[in-house]
Amino acid sequence: MKIGIVCPYSWDVPGGVQFHIRDLAEHLIRLGHQVSVLAPADDETPLPPYVVSAGRAVPVPYNGSVARLNFGFLSAARVRRWLHDGTFDVIHIHEPTSPSLGLLACWAAQGPIVATFHTSNPRSRAMIAAYPILQPALEKISARIAVSEYARRTLVEHLGGDAVVIPNGVDVGFFAAAEPRAEWQSKGARSSVEGAGGRREGGTIGFIGRIDEPRKGLPVLMRALPAILAARPDTRLLVAGRGDEEEAVASLPEKMRERVEFLGMVSDEDKARLLRSVDVYVAPNTGGESFGIILVEAMSAGAPVLASDLDAFAQVLDLGAAGELFANEDADALASAAIRLLGDPERRTELRERGTAHVRRFDWSTVGADILAVYETVTDGAASVAADERTGLRARLGLARD
Amino acid sequence: MIETLIWIAVAIVAIGMYLSWTAGRLDRLHTRIDAARAALDAQLLRRASVTQELATSGVLDPAASIVLYEAAHAARQAEEENREVAESELSTALRAVFGETVQVESVKEIPGGEEAALELAAAVRRVPMARRFHNDAVRAARALRRHRTVRWFRLAGHAPFPLAFEMDDEPPVALADRPVS
Numbered sequence: 001m002k003i004g005i006v007c008p009y010s011w012d013v014p015g016g017v018q019f020h021i022r023d024l025a026e027h028l029i030r031l032g033h034q035v036s037v038l039a040p041a042d043d044e045t046p047l048p049p050y051v052v053s054a055g056r057a058v059p060v061p062y063n064g065s066v067a068r069l070n071f072g073f074l075s076a077a078r079v080r081r082w083l084h085d086g087t088f089d090v091i092h093i094h095e096p097t098s099p100s101l102g103l104l105a106c107w108a109a110q111g112p113i114v115a116t117f118h119t120s121n122p123r124s125r126a127m128i129a130a131y132p133i134l135q136p137a138l139e140k141i142s143a144r145i146a147v148s149e150y151a152r153r154t155l156v157e158h159l160g161g162d163a164v165v166i167p168n169g170v171d172v173g174f175f176a177a178a179e180p181r182a183e184w185q186s187k188g189a190r191s192s193v194e195g196a197g198g199r200r201e202g203g204t205i206g207f208i209g210r211i212d213e214p215r216k217g218l219p220v221l222m223r224a225l226p227a228i229l230a231a232r233p234d235t236r237l238l239v240a241g242r243g244d245e246e247e248a249v250a251s252l253p254e255k256m257r258e259r260v261e262f263l264g265m266v267s268d269e270d271k272a273r274l275l276r277s278v279d280v281y282v283a284p285n286t287g288g289e290s291f292g293i294i295l296v297e298a299m300s301a302g303a304p305v306l307a308s309d310l311d312a313f314a315q316v317l318d319l320g321a322a323g324e325l326f327a328n329e330d331a332d333a334l335a336s337a338a339i340r341l342l343g344d345p346e347r348r349t350e351l352r353e354r355g356t357a358h359v360r361r362f363d364w365s366t367v368g369a370d371i372l373a374v375y376e377t378v379t380d381g382a383a384s385v386a387a388d389e390r391t392g393l394r395a396r397l398g399l400a401r402d
Numbered sequence: 403m404i405e406t407l408i409w410i411a412v413a414i415v416a417i418g419m420y421l422s423w424t425a426g427r428l429d430r431l432h433t434r435i436d437a438a439r440a441a442l443d444a445q446l447l448r449r450a451s452v453t454q455e456l457a458t459s460g461v462l463d464p465a466a467s468i469v470l471y472e473a474a475h476a477a478r479q480a481e482e483e484n485r486e487v488a489e490s491e492l493s494t495a496l497r498a499v500f501g502e503t504v505q506v507e508s509v510k511e512i513p514g515g516e517e518a519a520l521e522l523a524a525a526v527r528r529v530p531m532a533r534r535f536h537n538d539a540v541r542a543a544r545a546l547r548r549h550r551t552v553r554w555f556r557l558a559g560h561a562p563f564p565l566a567f568e569m570d571d572e573p574p575v576a577l578a579d580r581p582v583s
Binding site: 110112136138139140142143144160161162163164370373374376377378380 | 427430431434437438440441444445524527528530531532534535537538539541542545546
């Protein structure tokens, strides 16, 4: 099958949607399909062979943070050329409502179009204002995919219609096979005789995410840390992600700052090893999440998860069965839950086992098969994707050459 | 005087373009419904065929075979107006037979049973998908057809008012289970 995938956000900037598209494309290529990804990227950036650049993205404030988006004549022309050259059986647009390549591709294409909705932002004025503009483009989408039941609900409320739920995929094996790193483990886990020393030993807490993005929730964790350290003074917090480290620990008392270790940006391998090593992974995100792929990655690596009770997180954690939840933005609740978990190795082992069984449904083998089933459903009996010529007046008056 | 006439002409052309564009949208939606309906028909037929194959293969006990055969046969032969009911009954029959994991396991043990079980699992998963896509297209078309412009100018022509396909498509638990190996 010839598949065209449209990525709305800049390929050179790491992000959940971009990683999802990269993994999906590589999974489909491994299965023997022809895949081409259209993504915004600087012309100098080295791209994988399956990515086609749609030009440089412009930073614009959108959806609560600064997003790098593509629009304008040049981008529209590149979208058309890509559609024309690709002769795809199906195109898969991600985030079609963001004012970027996704929407442009939706305008420009006809034929089987699949769209994945990643975000679930509360009803915004911009959305309501844009509704009549979006509707004609969104009508062309033959199949909608929502990444979670929560994202589907937002979609139904905002735009009407329905969608099938297919979660984001994770390479479970990659995380499960990562080698733990001794310096990121607590002494108890290292000597592997948990219980004896493990009970008194502080343990390690992991956090992965942008430090300077408040919605990722590091400030909540920082507010909870004094209480955790008071109960278990040897606890260490390992923080991976970019941002200002000085500013992040500014709220902590001077002598507690040494318990926080910043690892900076980490590679995928180190991320997996970090998740394999920690005693508890904490996700204190305060909002703006529609899925929570990091929780799935943590569970794949066998890390017990403690997360804020966002709708999306609760869904991924099977309503608390596969990981613990605490009241969103409540630092005290986070602290007491963390202290309880760190002092209870049996509970952590139980969470590890449940998590490992639960993540199978997020593995690419399952998710990829579902996405392919959607492609096959929409391409059944339909013509292949082409540039939509009907938008031209000449075509409408029957003057266009065939 | 001339100026007024020019403005009137401009307005008429603008309205004409808008109407033509809306008619194009509606036409595209009807095409989408047709494609989605064809896909749904294909998936329903596939599900009935796989079920019938399983029922006549001797893999299942005679009672289950008869129940499945009857339901699958009725679904394939159903007239348009009884289709939704017949397909829902097939769903019920499949749920009754494949409610337990044990039943699916026993099918898998027989030569060729593995593929049959996989095929049936794929079919019961794709029917709800295809139906959701179809009903989504129907909803979009109905929303547009209710619009004033479309009604006043009869842009929909003689195309029948699109109807959603309503049926019970809940897959059997034992088959819907995500792979646990």
